[in-house]
Amino acid sequence: MVTVRDGSAVKLRGNPEHPFTRGALCVKVNRYLEHAAAGDRILHPLRRTGRKGEGRFERISWDEALDEIAGRLADIVATHGGEAIWPYQGTGTLGFIQGEEGRAGRRFWNVLGASEHDLNICSRAGNIGLRYTQGSPGGMDTEDFALSKLILLWGTNTLTSGHHLWKFIQEGRANGAYVVAIDPIRTRTADQADEHLPIRPGTDAALALGLLHVVVSEGAEDREFLANHTLGWDEFRAEIMKYPPATVAEITGLSEESIVALGRRLAHTRPTAIRATMGIQRHAGGGTAMRTISCIPGVTGDWRHPGGGVSYSTSAHYGLRPDTRDDLLPHPVRSLTMTRLAEGLEDIENPVKCLWVYAANPMGSTSDQNRIRRGLLRDDLFTVVMEQFPTDTVDYADIVLPATMQIEHADLHIGYGHMYLVWNEPAVAPPGECLSTTETFRRIARHMGLTEPSLYDSDLELAEQLLSSGHPALEGITLDRLRKEGWVRLNYPKPFLPYAEGFPTPSGKLEFVSERAVADGLDRVAGYVPSRTARQKRRKPYPLTLITPASHTFLNTVFGNNPELLRRAKNPRVLISAEDAERRELVDGARVRVFNEHGEFHAEVEISDRVRRGVVACEKGRWLKHTIGGANPNAVVEEGDADMGRGPLYHDNHVEIAAV
Ligand SMILES: Nc1nc2c(c(=O)[nH]1)N[C@H]1C(S)=C(S)[C@@H](COP(=O)(O)OP(=O)(O)OC[C@H]3O[C@@H](n4cnc5c(=O)[nH]c(N)nc54)[C@H](O)[C@@H]3O)O[C@H]1N2
Ligand SMILES: Nc1nc2c(c(=O)[nH]1)N[C@H]1C(S)=C(S)[C@@H](COP(=O)(O)OP(=O)(O)OC[C@H]3O[C@@H](n4cnc5c(=O)[nH]c(N)nc54)[C@H](O)[C@@H]3O)O[C@H]1N2
Numbered sequence: 001m002v003t004v005r006d007g008s009a010v011k012l013r014g015n016p017e018h019p020f021t022r023g024a025l026c027v028k029v030n031r032y033l034e035h036a037a038a039g040d041r042i043l044h045p046l047r048r049t050g051r052k053g054e055g056r057f058e059r060i061s062w063d064e065a066l067d068e069i070a071g072r073l074a075d076i077v078a079t080h081g082g083e084a085i086w087p088y089q090g091t092g093t094l095g096f097i098q099g100e101e102g103r104a105g106r107r108f109w110n111v112l113g114a115s116e117h118d119l120n121i122c123s124r125a126g127n128i129g130l131r132y133t134q135g136s137p138g139g140m141d142t143e144d145f146a147l148s149k150l151i152l153l154w155g156t157n158t159l160t161s162g163h164h165l166w167k168f169i170q171e172g173r174a175n176g177a178y179v180v181a182i183d184p185i186r187t188r189t190a191d192q193a194d195e196h197l198p199i200r201p202g203t204d205a206a207l208a209l210g211l212l213h214v215v216v217s218e219g220a221e222d223r224e225f226l227a228n229h230t231l232g233w234d235e236f237r238a239e240i241m242k243y244p245p246a247t248v249a250e251i252t253g254l255s256e257e258s259i260v261a262l263g264r265r266l267a268h269t270r271p272t273a274i275r276a277t278m279g280i281q282r283h284a285g286g287g288t289a290m291r292t293i294s295c296i297p298g299v300t301g302d303w304r305h306p307g308g309g310v311s312y313s314t315s316a317h318y319g320l321r322p323d324t325r326d327d328l329l330p331h332p333v334r335s336l337t338m339t340r341l342a343e344g345l346e347d348i349e350n351p352v353k354c355l356w357v358y359a360a361n362p363m364g365s366t367s368d369q370n371r372i373r374r375g376l377l378r379d380d381l382f383t384v385v386m387e388q389f390p391t392d393t394v395d396y397a398d399i400v401l402p403a404t405m406q407i408e409h410a411d412l413h414i415g416y417g418h419m420y421l422v423w424n425e426p427a428v429a430p431p432g433e434c435l436s437t438t439e440t441f442r443r444i445a446r447h448m449g450l451t452e453p454s455l456y457d458s459d460l461e462l463a464e465q466l467l468s469s470g471h472p473a474l475e476g477i478t479l480d481r482l483r484k485e486g487w488v489r490l491n492y493p494k495p496f497l498p499y500a501e502g503f504p505t506p507s508g509k510l511e512f513v514s515e516r517a518v519a520d521g522l523d524r525v526a527g528y529v530p531s532r533t534a535r536q537k538r539r540k541p542y543p544l545t546l547i548t549p550a551s552h553t554f555l556n557t558v559f560g561n562n563p564e565l566l567r568r569a570k571n572p573r574v575l576i577s578a579e580d581a582e583r584r585e586l587v588d589g590a591r592v593r594v595f596n597e598h599g600e601f602h603a604e605v606e607i608s609d610r611v612r613r614g615v616v617a618c619e620k621g622r623w624l625k626h627t628i629g630g631a632n633p634n635a636v637v638e639e640g641d642a643d644m645g646r647g648p649l650y651h652d653n654h655v656e657i658a659a660v
């Protein structure tokens with residue numbers, strides 16, 4: 001809720017009546033108004049005057065910018081074909097009108113025949129893994145954690161990356177729930193849990209199988225559920241039998257006792273809720289890890305109990321279907337993969353001639369930073385960046401277009417951790433000459449003389465189209481009502497049993513074995529695929545496993561230029577165990593380089609018992625230009641693929657550390 005005085009936003013607060021947030025904001029969004037009014041905000045179109053990467057620009061008018069863009073795009077389409085354009089859309093906003101969920105701008109790109117953009121950077125591997133088992137990545141209503149008796153926080157840092165859930169966990173605890181954090185790092189969430197299992201990275205599927213081994217040994221599997229609601233139990237049971245606790249202790253680096261103890265708890269505690277978010281799947285075996293973890297409630301029957309099941313994301317429950325008008329494509333086009341930006345920019349057969357970046361900051365957020373830089377330096381690449389701030393990516397742009405922020409444009413939002421549809425009414429007029437994503441594309445289309453009428457649909461028309469998908473979750477939810485009430489809960493009962501009427505898999509059951517997985521070249525039975533770093537325990541010359549999780553003070557790279565948040569975040573730190581530090585003669589606070597064959601970044605060493613031996617951690621989200629050494633952890637992240645959907649490998653890299 002924004003208070004406006006004389007046309008300016010003067011106060012921002014959460015709405016205390018919102019059932020999920022109850023008015024709480026996070027440390028970052030608390031500073032949103034200050035951020036929107038920041039002195040470095042981009043307010044006008046810019047044209048590059050210096051060399052690429054220097055970040056020197058001159059102010060130009062929108063007309064000049066549109067002239068140049070229209071000319072260059074028409075030229076590229078005529079000479080190289082539309083597929084030479086890569087519309088590189090990121091997660092800067094997840095809105096259905098302005099952002100990636102609605103695939104804003106795609107109708108325009110379809111008319112030009114631009115390449116498809118596969119936005120797989122965040123949660124894809126896990127989504128696919130869950131689809132094999134459950135048929136959908138959609139899981140529990142997170143509010144139902146208040147009903148759970150055992151809560152596993154598995155590869156998720158709730159208090160940092162999604163703190164609204166915490167109050168429901170606390171409600172569950174008040175009713176006797178036991179909370180276990182499973183994370184190689186003792187995060188602030190792990191600190192608050194009843195128990196922390198410091199698992200070796202990339203071995204979670206083995207732990208899932210080991211826990212189920214104990215469940216089966218206890219005779220606690222839900223036979224009725226297995227018989228009527230699952231597929232392939234005999235085969236999956238045989239897989240489980242390969243993972244007795246002693247073997248799993250060996251693989252995961254956890255004690256056999258702790259595995260047996262948790263297995264027994266799991267065997268005898270109904271309902272058990274598993275909150276597993278994106279941390280686990282940023283690994284070479286990450287899709288499989290989510291697939292196998294999601295088999296657990298199939299064995300325990302937790303899906304039949306309110307407060308039981310798996311929670312990864314709720315976004316699949318919404319049923320909004322953006323109409324990107326793929327019928328407008330002049331011919332089928334290739335798809336370029338977001339996690340493979342460096343590779344895409346190196347393609348000489350079918351070169352990318354225009355990189356159009358919006359709501360993304362690949363210089364800071366994407367794997368293999370040094371190769372991306374080389375790609376962005378290409379003289380023959382026409383780069384346009386739609387941005388709010390002079391990010392590291394903006395420095396490489398030919399043309400920069402000033403973008404609105406949340407308080408200045410209309411949008412329709414879902415959540416991936418809750419069940420409400422939210423309307424975002426603009427509170428103030430955009431500053432300077434900033435334009436929303438939709439308005440920017442409407443203006444370019446008009447400037448290019450494009451006649452397709454749907455390119456000119458207004459934001460409210462787009463919202464109406466989204467809401468009229470006919471999905472039962474949206475029944476009775478009109479735009480009028482949303483605008484009046486601000487948010488509306490989806491049409492689902494409370495508590496919510498998402499799979500009470502069966503699973504949306506081919507068999508209608510929870511599938512421990514999957515023919516679709518076989519067709520995709522994967523194992524038939526859910527099992528264990530180690531991550532790269534778990535596969536090679538002692539790989540020289542880069543023996544340490546680097547994890548790069550969410551930062552408490554930044555949102556990916558958003559807010560990475562906010563002076564107060566930068567002050568609080570202090571210098572980047574790399575956490576290392578005392579044994580690993582000692583072996584390298586590193587002292588606490590020393591400046592080090594973290595490096596491998598791909599590059600290096602600098603940080604201060606923090607010797608800490610929060611990380612297990614062999615594991616080091618440094619948070620994501622730093623701007624290169626505001627960081628010592630001018631690089632962030634993505635300089636050492638390999639541009640490789642997870643086992644599903646070509647997901648990224650952010651937590652699965654080998655490094656070495658040395659004093660500078
Ligand atoms: N404050 C803040 N909040 C955010 C974000 C942010 O940048 N800052 N980003 C937002 C976005 S876009 C996303 S996708 C989510 C991401 O938020 P999360 O889903 O929480 O993902 P991560 O922070 O990548 O990782 C979560 C935890 O997984 C652990 N982990 C890493 N590897 C493994 C493993 O092999 N096994 C296990 N068991 N654990 C492992 C990490 O140590 C980390 O503590 O957060 C959102 N919320
Ligand atoms: N090492 C490492 N790297 C990671 C991760 C990790 O765990 N470790 N996590 C990954 C994850 S989960 C994600 S989702 C990606 C995020 O990576 P990206 O999708 O590249 O997103 P951000 O880095 O947050 O940059 C978003 C940019 O969009 C701008 N922006 C915000 N709103 C708008 C808008 O309405 N319009 C326009 N035009 N611009 C806007 C912001 O100013 C910001 O500069 O990063 C990934 N990078």
Ligand SMILES: [Mo]
Binds near residue numbers: 091121122123
């Ligand atoms: Mo993300």
